[in-house]
Amino acid sequence: MTTATLLVSCPDQKGLVAKISDWVFSHGGNILHADQHADSTAGLFLMRVEWDLENFDLARSEIDPTFKKLATEIQAKWSIQFSDYVRRIAIFVSKQDHCLYDLILRQRSHELSATIPVVISNHPDLEKVAHNFGINYHHIAISPNNKLEQEKQQLALLKQYKIDLVVLAKYMQVLSPDFLAEFPQVINIHHSFLPAFAGANPYHRAYKRGVKIIGATAHYVTDELDEGPIIEQDVIRVSHRDSVTDLIRKGKDLERIVLARAVRQHLQNRVLIYGQSANSDLGLRTVVFD
Amino acid sequence: MTTATLLVSCPDQKGLVAKISDWVFSHGGNILHADQHADSTAGLFLMRVEWDLENFDLARSEIDPTFKKLATEIQAKWSIQFSDYVRRIAIFVSKQDHCLYDLILRQRSHELSATIPVVISNHPDLEKVAHNFGINYHHIAISPNNKLEQEKQQLALLKQYKIDLVVLAKYMQVLSPDFLAEFPQVINIHHSFLPAFAGANPYHRAYKRGVKIIGATAHYVTDELDEGPIIEQDVIRVSHRDSVTDLIRKGKDLERIVLARAVRQHLQNRVLIYGQSANSDLGLRTVVFD
Amino acid sequence: MTTATLLVSCPDQKGLVAKISDWVFSHGGNILHADQHADSTAGLFLMRVEWDLENFDLARSEIDPTFKKLATEIQAKWSIQFSDYVRRIAIFVSKQDHCLYDLILRQRSHELSATIPVVISNHPDLEKVAHNFGINYHHIAISPNNKLEQEKQQLALLKQYKIDLVVLAKYMQVLSPDFLAEFPQVINIHHSFLPAFAGANPYHRAYKRGVKIIGATAHYVTDELDEGPIIEQDVIRVSHRDSVTDLIRKGKDLERIVLARAVRQHLQNRVLIYGQSANSDLGLRTVVFD
Amino acid sequence: MTTATLLVSCPDQKGLVAKISDWVFSHGGNILHADQHADSTAGLFLMRVEWDLENFDLARSEIDPTFKKLATEIQAKWSIQFSDYVRRIAIFVSKQDHCLYDLILRQRSHELSATIPVVISNHPDLEKVAHNFGINYHHIAISPNNKLEQEKQQLALLKQYKIDLVVLAKYMQVLSPDFLAEFPQVINIHHSFLPAFAGANPYHRAYKRGVKIIGATAHYVTDELDEGPIIEQDVIRVSHRDSVTDLIRKGKDLERIVLARAVRQHLQNRVLIYGQSANSDLGLRTVVFD
8 A cells, every 4th residue: 555644733723633634535535544733832733644545636746736735824844755655774883783783674674664775884894784785885984184074975975875864873973064954864873861961971971870770862863962853762770780881781772772763753754843942942852653 | 621522433434534523623623632543453443533612613412413423424433521521430449548549649639530429348448548538438348148239239329429430449359240231331450461360369470470570450341350451551570589568569559550540541531442352353452542 | 577787888809798698697697688789890899688686696786896896807888777676757848749648658558667757848738648647747938048047947856756767758949968967868859860850840841852751760869969879760651742741740650659669778778878979980879789 | 700600599598698608708719799589488598609710719620519518418409600611502493583683693792692503493594694694504394293303303403513502582383392301491582471472373362452561571491381480571562553563563672682681691690490380389480680
């Protein structure tokens, strides 16, 4: 079955559910899933609608222009994705292989509906892993001096491979604002329960603070380090018996699972970002329609 | 704000979201929450819609008859509840007080939108707790010989107090099919992760089996013991260090929280039961629209 | 059965388990539980030993002086508690009653082995709750101007009631360094997953940040606000569907459970504090021998 | 550092902690970890002691005979393992690769201290995975008719590869009592929260029952199907939105993690089995010294 998914946000007002579901229905679309949320603080209405394209009476090229009329009327931001469009992911890694293996294996077992044509790294270490699965590997060494230049190479590769989404799978490097301005679709896994232990060495700091639970956070990357909108988090219990090494080991399982869930939610068009910046009154947040 | 909530289930077919939301909208109702689910195995569509009654152009007495036309067309089972109708709960207890206190305190702090006019028990022990909060207490001793007779007394009290919902808060007695035929709205808390350790003494059996996690289950009561549709479950980790007494102590926190969540979901008209019996091909299940 | 519990910490060295368990055994004590931990970063050995006092050949008054010889040899900090000494708790509250009820009910059901002779509050609201359970209630209003003076009254009450432990059950006031210098045994519940959202209004800030999990933290109180050694933490999943009000409601269950666990661990002499300050290299941490 | 680990169980009696730790200390061993448990129902004392072998005054060949004297005195069952002995694991698989990959990658990243010289399967599907990591693969097809014969081949391979532990990583076959009599060290992962949904198709049955949480269980294999002593369990929340396919997908993460934890605990000599059969009064249980 081929489906279309509409993600839409607009100022809250009366009749939005009816108007939007009616638009789908009046064109012959059978709604499979509809979920909506009203954020009363923000005065925003957010909705996800997925419908069967069989018997839908609009050609794909007509869908956007046709919906635009309703969208303009309700002052909406919106996007429509089709289930048969397979997104292309570039995975950025450093030296750790656990998230890389995890994403590849989930993609191979059809948990992630996407292709992974390329892995990009600032280190040569994981080339063999990528090649084992027939994935191209580009080693682009980053130093403080050559960062912007090397990022241009990375961006050129993203263009060349027609990448839709970058996943930072323990990349351990900060992307520059310039990079993000040109390619904003980036998901990162941070190895702490943000906002606790933002920044470097979260496991060491968690150990020092003597917390009884550690976490991991998957979020979209923004200019503000570790402040991007959170997609998914999870935690695991630790005790005094766990050394920093144990925290790192336990955390690896969290990182894998949290990152994979976030990427899956993104690929299924379940995530809507809204708000302003993380430090504004409203915050910068996600709705995850699960 | 006063709202109406429609819970509806019907054979799955095209256009149901649009039809139902359109019905609300066409009568001037502003949809606050809409959630739906399609169970493809059962071929069923299930939906919850809550809307603001301000500006709704139907009087309350007209809503049911008016919706009936659409309901008949789509072959729906359905119910509509109003947020200003405060449900009346009878709590059945035995000797343990933790769930009783918990429900009363949540009701007092407005977590549970209901009144609790009466506590009924087969033991006199908890009379003082009920009276402390100004709640009537009826001691109806149950023995194998007088059970049906005593249940008639209980049913008379439910009528007298105009009870909408019975909550078995560690009642430790099985209600007869006759009781349930006359008063089917009953929620129970079972002190295990059902279907594990159905029946008596679940903590002792969990200890003996050496499980590493224990649980609690809130479910609607049916004629089949511990087989009613599950509303909510939760678990907690245990270890060899925990004796049966420790399992009981840890379990009490689970019982409280799981029961309270289930009662709250029920009171907010979030729970739809569907299917056949627990032993049928389809099972007897709930959708909890959270 | 009456038991003695030794909590001991000292520089790590060879033979400590044997020496300490041998000391107990050589005096006729039967060890019921022994647990130890070595923190290699701190170079510290920490141990908890609990033994049956029946047949122990030392009178209570002899135990401390006798153990002192071994303690001096191994350069230990240590304390010994007896299971028949019932600790006396003062609960400090503000206006919220959920943690107060929870602690009292757990004490009444023997989950907490202690007495609660007094509740102290900066508001009059919860007097009736305390009195219902036959507990004295002192209303000592705190304002920025009279804080130190009022704290002296509080300290006088702690003396008068022979209090061993103060539990801040949503007290919402910061104790002064002077108070803590005179009475350092204080456990607090903070309504966030520390160190995330230290300080005021954690639920509002958690909402704004869009976290997918919220938490609660029980810790000993030190001069550094929200930086005291953590005893227990727990978390619960939230989503965009949860308003700030929902976070507060869900958090109340966490607060209750986390605080009760911490108090219980403390009363059972399971918690050892070690390290320096939260901001030192080593941190200020607990071992919880569970 | 090379260590020895003693796992010991015996009838509970006075002075055991002191006697055992004294035995280690008197031979010059520095105890690194000591943990013990008394099961009062069974009247059993169980202990794990790990000590540094540097300066230990017994040669390896002398350790067993020397400890035997104390063991006989206290009527103990016991075993001693050395940390430099690397256990050899045979992984049994069927067609699913997620647990196989997981175990291999954890072994490669030194989370599991063992070697994996061979993978044995009743299907040819995963040969390439094993070969990618330089592991031998034997395809031994099992049918109802040839089972005992094929198991003899499997047992011959275990001998040939000098295997210490068999891990059933979604093997989907029941081992015969004959197999287990000859090779009893077998860990299995069952895809449910045992004892719920023992037997076949647990995810389908969990779906039908409408549970709100699913689990996985790692246990030692015994003659009684799915009744072996439990080593580790974990769970994940599900809802009506999850189809059977979703349960299977979510369950795969549980299976991986629960199996890996159990294997790791076993390899670190942290698991002691005691009791009778799962259906006896005492049960057949584990102590996991973590």
